[in-house]
Amino acid sequence: MSKTLVFTEFGGPETQQLIDREVPVPEASQVVIEVKAAGVNPADWKIRAGQMGDHWKLPAPMGREASGIVTAVGSDVEDFAVGDEVLGLAAKGHGTFAEHTVLNGKQTVAKPEELSFANAAALPVAGGTAYDVTHQIELEIGQTMVILGAGGGVGLMAAQIGKVHQFNVIGVASASKQELVEATGATFVESGDGAADRVRGVASDGADLLIDLVGGQPLRDIASVAKDPSVIISTADPATAEELGGAGVERTNEGLEKITGVAEYGLVDPNVVQRFSLDEVQQAIAVVEEGHAAGKVIIEP
Ligand SMILES: NC(=O)c1ccc[n+]([C@@H]2O[C@H](COP(=O)([O-])OP(=O)(O)OC[C@H]3O[C@@H](n4cnc5c(N)ncnc54)[C@H](OP(=O)(O)O)[C@@H]3O)[C@@H](O)[C@H]2O)c1
Known part of the structure:
Protein backbone atom coordinates (compact mmCIF):
# COMPACT_ATOMS: atom_id res chain seq x y z
CA MET A 1 0.00 0.00 0.00
CA LEU A 123 12.50 21.72 -10.38
CA PRO A 124 9.63 20.26 -12.44
CA VAL A 125 7.05 22.96 -11.61
CA ALA A 126 8.87 25.96 -10.09
CA GLY A 127 12.18 25.43 -11.91
CA GLY A 128 10.62 24.67 -15.30
CA THR A 129 8.34 27.70 -14.93
CA ALA A 130 11.30 29.92 -13.96
CA TYR A 131 13.12 28.77 -17.09
CA ASP A 132 10.13 29.32 -19.37
CA VAL A 133 9.17 32.73 -17.98
CA THR A 134 12.74 34.05 -18.28
CA HIS A 135 13.03 32.88 -21.90
CA GLN A 136 9.64 33.80 -23.34
CA ILE A 137 11.19 37.14 -24.31
CA GLU A 138 14.91 36.81 -25.07
CA LEU A 139 16.91 39.61 -23.42
CA GLU A 140 20.49 40.65 -24.12
CA ILE A 141 23.31 41.08 -21.62
CA GLY A 142 22.73 44.16 -19.46
CA GLN A 143 19.00 44.47 -20.18
CA THR A 144 16.65 44.84 -17.22
CA MET A 145 14.46 42.04 -15.86
CA VAL A 146 12.10 43.00 -13.03
CA ILE A 147 10.55 40.15 -11.00
CA LEU A 148 7.45 40.81 -8.88
CA GLY A 149 7.35 38.10 -6.17
CA ALA A 150 11.09 37.43 -6.38
CA GLY A 151 11.39 35.71 -2.99
CA GLY A 152 9.17 32.69 -3.72
CA GLY A 153 9.76 29.32 -5.38
CA VAL A 154 9.67 30.52 -8.99
CA GLY A 155 11.08 33.98 -8.27
CA LEU A 156 14.38 32.98 -6.68
CA MET A 157 15.16 30.60 -9.54
CA ALA A 158 14.10 33.17 -12.16
CA ALA A 159 16.44 35.72 -10.54
CA GLN A 160 19.36 33.27 -10.62
CA ILE A 161 18.71 32.42 -14.28
CA GLY A 162 18.69 36.16 -15.06
CA LYS A 163 22.05 36.60 -13.35
CA VAL A 164 23.54 33.61 -15.25
CA HIS A 165 22.61 35.50 -18.43
CA GLN A 166 24.11 38.73 -17.01
CA PHE A 167 20.85 40.63 -17.10
CA ASN A 168 20.25 43.53 -14.72
CA VAL A 169 17.87 41.69 -12.36
CA ILE A 170 15.62 43.59 -9.95
CA GLY A 171 13.73 41.47 -7.44
CA VAL A 172 10.61 42.93 -5.82
CA ALA A 173 9.66 41.21 -2.54
CA SER A 174 8.80 41.96 1.08
CA ALA A 175 11.54 43.22 3.42
CA SER A 176 11.83 39.82 5.15
CA LYS A 177 13.13 38.36 1.87
CA GLN A 178 15.80 41.00 1.15
CA GLU A 179 18.72 38.71 2.05
CA LEU A 180 17.36 35.76 0.03
CA VAL A 181 16.79 37.97 -3.03
CA GLU A 182 20.19 39.65 -2.77
CA ALA A 183 21.89 36.25 -2.46
CA THR A 184 20.85 35.61 -6.08
CA GLY A 185 22.83 38.69 -7.14
CA ALA A 186 19.65 40.66 -7.88
CA THR A 187 19.01 44.22 -6.74
CA PHE A 188 16.32 44.12 -4.02
CA VAL A 189 13.32 46.46 -4.10
CA GLU A 190 10.70 46.33 -1.37
CA SER A 191 7.16 45.40 -2.51
CA GLY A 192 3.99 47.27 -1.49
CA ASP A 193 2.87 50.89 -1.97
CA GLY A 194 5.35 52.86 -4.06
CA ALA A 195 7.16 49.78 -5.45
CA ALA A 196 6.96 51.10 -9.04
CA ASP A 197 8.72 54.35 -8.03
CA ARG A 198 11.37 52.40 -6.12
CA VAL A 199 12.01 50.22 -9.21
CA ARG A 200 12.34 53.35 -11.37
CA GLY A 201 14.80 54.67 -8.78
CA VAL A 202 17.21 51.82 -9.58
CA ALA A 203 16.28 51.37 -13.26
CA SER A 204 15.17 54.69 -14.70
CA ASP A 205 14.71 53.27 -18.24
CA GLY A 206 12.23 50.66 -16.97
CA ALA A 207 11.95 46.91 -17.53
CA ASP A 208 12.77 45.07 -20.76
CA LEU A 209 10.97 42.11 -19.19
CA LEU A 210 8.52 42.34 -16.28
CA ILE A 211 7.91 38.91 -14.75
CA ASP A 212 4.77 38.76 -12.62
CA LEU A 213 4.50 36.01 -9.99
CA VAL A 214 1.78 37.72 -7.91
CA GLY A 215 -0.97 39.12 -10.15
CA GLY A 216 -3.98 41.28 -9.21
CA GLN A 217 -3.49 44.79 -7.82
CA PRO A 218 0.28 44.42 -7.13
CA LEU A 219 0.71 43.66 -10.87
CA ARG A 220 -1.45 46.63 -11.90
CA ASP A 221 0.52 48.88 -9.53
CA ILE A 222 3.89 47.94 -10.99
CA ALA A 223 2.92 47.46 -14.67
CA SER A 224 4.01 51.00 -15.62
CA VAL A 225 7.69 50.07 -15.13
CA ALA A 226 7.49 47.88 -18.27
CA LYS A 227 9.03 49.66 -21.27
CA ASP A 228 6.15 48.29 -23.30
CA PRO A 229 3.08 46.39 -22.00
CA SER A 230 3.94 43.44 -24.26
CA VAL A 231 6.97 42.63 -22.05
CA ILE A 232 4.75 41.78 -19.06
CA ILE A 233 4.73 37.97 -18.66
CA SER A 234 2.68 36.47 -15.83
CA THR A 235 2.64 33.02 -14.24
CA ALA A 236 0.16 34.07 -11.55
CA ASP A 237 -2.52 36.03 -13.36
CA PRO A 238 -2.49 35.73 -17.17
CA ALA A 239 -5.91 37.43 -17.44
CA THR A 240 -4.70 40.67 -15.82
CA ALA A 241 -1.43 40.52 -17.77
CA GLU A 242 -3.37 40.19 -21.06
CA GLU A 243 -5.71 43.01 -20.08
CA LEU A 244 -2.63 45.21 -19.54
CA GLY A 245 -1.19 44.19 -22.95
CA GLY A 246 1.11 41.37 -21.77
CA ALA A 247 0.75 37.58 -21.79
CA GLY A 248 0.64 34.47 -19.65
CA VAL A 249 3.67 32.20 -19.39
CA GLU A 250 3.91 29.49 -22.06
CA ARG A 251 5.08 26.26 -20.44
CA THR A 252 7.39 23.91 -22.39
CA ASN A 253 8.86 20.43 -21.77
CA GLU A 254 12.24 21.86 -22.74
CA GLY A 255 12.21 24.05 -19.61
CA LEU A 256 12.52 21.01 -17.30
CA GLU A 257 15.55 19.61 -19.15
CA LYS A 258 17.26 22.98 -19.29
CA ILE A 259 16.70 23.90 -15.62
CA THR A 260 17.90 20.43 -14.55
CA GLY A 261 21.08 21.07 -16.55
CA VAL A 262 21.79 24.43 -14.96
CA ALA A 263 20.98 23.12 -11.47
CA GLU A 264 23.36 20.17 -12.05
CA TYR A 265 26.21 22.63 -12.60
CA GLY A 266 25.29 24.55 -9.46
CA LEU A 267 24.24 27.64 -11.42
CA VAL A 268 20.77 27.60 -9.85
CA ASP A 269 19.91 26.62 -6.27
CA PRO A 270 16.19 25.90 -5.78
N1 LIG B 1 1.31 28.67 -15.07
C1 LIG B 1 2.17 27.84 -14.52
O1 LIG B 1 2.55 26.85 -15.11
C2 LIG B 1 2.68 28.14 -13.14
C3 LIG B 1 3.72 27.37 -12.62
C4 LIG B 1 4.24 27.71 -11.37
C5 LIG B 1 3.69 28.76 -10.63
N2 LIG B 1 2.63 29.45 -11.15
C6 LIG B 1 2.06 30.55 -10.37
O2 LIG B 1 3.07 31.53 -10.17
C7 LIG B 1 2.88 32.17 -8.90
C8 LIG B 1 4.18 32.10 -8.08
O3 LIG B 1 4.47 30.75 -7.78
P1 LIG B 1 5.55 30.41 -6.65
O4 LIG B 1 5.67 28.94 -6.61
O5 LIG B 1 6.76 31.25 -6.82
O6 LIG B 1 4.74 30.92 -5.34
P2 LIG B 1 5.31 31.22 -3.88
O7 LIG B 1 6.55 30.42 -3.63
O8 LIG B 1 4.15 31.12 -2.97
O9 LIG B 1 5.80 32.73 -3.98
C9 LIG B 1 4.91 33.77 -4.20
C10 LIG B 1 5.57 35.06 -3.74
O10 LIG B 1 4.64 36.12 -3.97
C11 LIG B 1 4.93 37.13 -3.03
N3 LIG B 1 3.75 37.96 -2.78
C12 LIG B 1 2.57 37.60 -2.23
N4 LIG B 1 1.75 38.65 -2.15
C13 LIG B 1 2.45 39.71 -2.66
C14 LIG B 1 2.13 41.07 -2.85
N5 LIG B 1 0.94 41.58 -2.51
N6 LIG B 1 3.07 41.88 -3.42
C15 LIG B 1 4.27 41.40 -3.78
N7 LIG B 1 4.63 40.09 -3.62
C16 LIG B 1 3.72 39.27 -3.06
C17 LIG B 1 5.36 36.39 -1.78
O11 LIG B 1 6.41 37.11 -1.21
P3 LIG B 1 6.28 38.17 -0.05
O12 LIG B 1 6.08 37.42 1.22
O13 LIG B 1 7.57 38.86 -0.17
O14 LIG B 1 5.10 39.05 -0.35
C18 LIG B 1 5.89 35.05 -2.27
O15 LIG B 1 7.28 34.92 -2.08
C19 LIG B 1 1.67 31.48 -8.25
O16 LIG B 1 0.52 32.23 -8.51
C20 LIG B 1 1.60 30.13 -8.99
O17 LIG B 1 0.29 29.59 -8.97
C21 LIG B 1 2.13 29.17 -12.38
Missing part, protein backbone atom coordinates in the same frame (compact mmCIF):
# COMPACT_ATOMS: atom_id res chain seq x y z
CA SER A 2 1.04 3.62 -0.53
CA LYS A 3 0.08 6.54 1.69
CA THR A 4 -1.35 9.34 -0.53
CA LEU A 5 -2.84 12.79 0.14
CA VAL A 6 -6.15 13.43 -1.63
CA PHE A 7 -8.85 16.07 -1.43
CA THR A 8 -12.35 14.69 -1.29
CA GLU A 9 -14.28 17.73 -2.54
CA PHE A 10 -13.48 21.21 -3.84
CA GLY A 11 -13.00 23.53 -0.89
CA GLY A 12 -10.70 24.32 2.03
CA PRO A 13 -7.87 22.38 3.71
CA GLU A 14 -10.42 20.35 5.70
CA THR A 15 -11.15 18.37 2.51
CA GLN A 16 -7.56 17.00 2.48
CA GLN A 17 -7.02 13.45 3.75
CA LEU A 18 -4.09 11.03 3.90
CA ILE A 19 -5.36 7.65 2.70
CA ASP A 20 -3.86 4.26 1.82
CA ARG A 21 -3.97 3.29 -1.86
CA GLU A 22 -2.66 0.35 -3.85
CA VAL A 23 0.82 1.02 -5.26
CA PRO A 24 -0.04 2.28 -8.78
CA VAL A 25 0.68 0.35 -11.99
CA PRO A 26 2.04 2.39 -14.94
CA GLU A 27 0.26 2.89 -18.25
CA ALA A 28 2.37 2.59 -21.43
CA SER A 29 4.07 6.01 -21.27
CA GLN A 30 4.31 6.29 -17.49
CA VAL A 31 6.92 5.75 -14.80
CA VAL A 32 6.17 4.70 -11.20
CA ILE A 33 8.53 6.00 -8.51
CA GLU A 34 9.11 5.61 -4.82
CA VAL A 35 8.85 9.28 -3.88
CA LYS A 36 11.95 10.68 -2.15
CA ALA A 37 10.82 14.31 -2.21
CA ALA A 38 7.89 16.32 -3.56
CA GLY A 39 7.66 20.09 -4.07
CA VAL A 40 4.65 22.07 -2.79
CA ASN A 41 3.23 24.70 -5.17
CA PRO A 42 0.40 27.25 -5.08
CA ALA A 43 -1.31 25.13 -7.77
CA ASP A 44 -1.87 22.37 -5.18
CA TRP A 45 -4.26 24.43 -3.07
CA LYS A 46 -5.67 26.35 -6.05
CA ILE A 47 -6.77 23.06 -7.67
CA ARG A 48 -8.28 21.91 -4.35
CA ALA A 49 -10.10 25.24 -3.97
CA GLY A 50 -11.66 24.84 -7.42
CA GLN A 51 -9.77 27.83 -8.86
CA MET A 52 -8.35 25.77 -11.74
CA GLY A 53 -11.54 24.15 -13.02
CA ASP A 54 -13.75 21.37 -11.72
CA HIS A 55 -12.65 18.57 -14.04
CA TRP A 56 -10.63 16.67 -11.40
CA LYS A 57 -12.04 13.25 -10.53
CA LEU A 58 -12.67 13.06 -6.77
CA PRO A 59 -11.08 12.06 -4.50
CA ALA A 60 -8.20 13.79 -6.27
CA PRO A 61 -4.55 13.06 -5.37
CA MET A 62 -2.50 16.19 -4.56
CA GLY A 63 1.04 17.27 -5.53
CA ARG A 64 2.42 17.96 -9.03
CA GLU A 65 6.22 17.47 -8.84
CA ALA A 66 8.57 14.88 -7.33
CA SER A 67 11.91 13.14 -7.40
CA GLY A 68 12.45 9.49 -6.56
CA ILE A 69 13.55 6.01 -7.61
CA VAL A 70 11.86 4.19 -10.49
CA THR A 71 10.02 1.03 -9.36
CA ALA A 72 8.13 0.23 -12.61
CA VAL A 73 7.99 1.53 -16.20
CA GLY A 74 5.28 1.36 -18.87
CA SER A 75 5.74 -0.67 -22.07
CA ASP A 76 6.56 2.39 -24.24
CA VAL A 77 9.14 3.90 -21.87
CA GLU A 78 12.66 3.49 -23.26
CA ASP A 79 14.61 6.15 -21.40
CA PHE A 80 14.20 4.83 -17.84
CA ALA A 81 14.57 1.51 -15.99
CA VAL A 82 13.81 0.23 -12.50
CA GLY A 83 16.32 1.69 -10.04
CA ASP A 84 16.94 4.94 -11.97
CA GLU A 85 16.83 8.23 -10.03
CA VAL A 86 14.49 10.69 -11.75
CA LEU A 87 12.44 13.86 -11.34
CA GLY A 88 9.28 14.86 -13.11
CA LEU A 89 5.65 15.87 -13.22
CA ALA A 90 2.79 13.69 -11.97
CA ALA A 91 0.78 11.85 -14.62
CA LYS A 92 -2.86 12.89 -14.98
CA GLY A 93 -4.93 11.54 -12.08
CA HIS A 94 -1.91 11.04 -9.80
CA GLY A 95 -0.33 13.12 -7.04
CA THR A 96 3.17 13.36 -5.62
CA PHE A 97 2.30 13.79 -1.91
CA ALA A 98 2.52 10.04 -1.60
CA GLU A 99 4.92 7.19 -0.87
CA HIS A 100 4.63 6.05 -4.50
CA THR A 101 3.39 7.98 -7.50
CA VAL A 102 3.15 7.88 -11.30
CA LEU A 103 5.07 10.37 -13.45
CA ASN A 104 4.35 11.29 -17.04
CA GLY A 105 7.30 9.65 -18.87
CA LYS A 106 7.47 12.58 -21.32
CA GLN A 107 7.83 15.05 -18.47
CA THR A 108 10.46 13.07 -16.56
CA VAL A 109 14.25 13.46 -16.68
CA ALA A 110 17.18 11.63 -15.07
CA LYS A 111 18.27 13.11 -11.74
CA PRO A 112 21.92 14.21 -11.96
CA GLU A 113 24.02 12.70 -9.15
CA GLU A 114 25.09 16.19 -8.08
CA LEU A 115 21.50 17.12 -7.23
CA SER A 116 19.92 16.03 -3.95
CA PHE A 117 16.42 14.50 -4.14
CA ALA A 118 15.14 17.57 -2.25
CA ASN A 119 16.55 20.06 -4.74
CA ALA A 120 15.49 17.90 -7.69
CA ALA A 121 11.88 17.82 -6.44
CA ALA A 122 11.70 21.61 -6.67
CA ASN A 271 16.42 27.31 -2.22
CA VAL A 272 14.62 24.57 -0.34
CA VAL A 273 13.89 26.37 2.90
CA GLN A 274 11.33 24.16 4.66
CA ARG A 275 11.01 20.37 4.77
CA PHE A 276 8.06 18.36 6.10
CA SER A 277 7.31 14.63 6.41
CA LEU A 278 4.31 13.15 4.60
CA ASP A 279 2.45 13.07 7.94
CA GLU A 280 2.99 16.85 8.14
CA VAL A 281 1.90 17.52 4.54
CA GLN A 282 -1.13 19.58 5.59
CA GLN A 283 1.18 22.04 7.41
CA ALA A 284 3.40 22.27 4.34
CA ILE A 285 0.46 23.13 2.08
CA ALA A 286 -0.74 25.72 4.63
CA VAL A 287 2.67 27.48 4.48
CA VAL A 288 2.37 27.83 0.68
CA GLU A 289 -1.35 28.64 0.78
CA GLU A 290 -0.66 31.55 3.13
CA GLY A 291 1.02 33.15 0.06
CA HIS A 292 4.31 34.38 1.50
CA ALA A 293 6.55 31.31 1.23
CA ALA A 294 10.28 32.04 0.99
CA GLY A 295 11.98 29.69 -1.50
CA LYS A 296 10.64 26.14 -1.82
CA VAL A 297 8.70 23.97 0.61
CA ILE A 298 9.10 20.23 0.13
CA ILE A 299 7.69 16.97 1.49
CA GLU A 300 9.96 14.02 2.26
CA PRO A 301 7.81 10.89 2.72
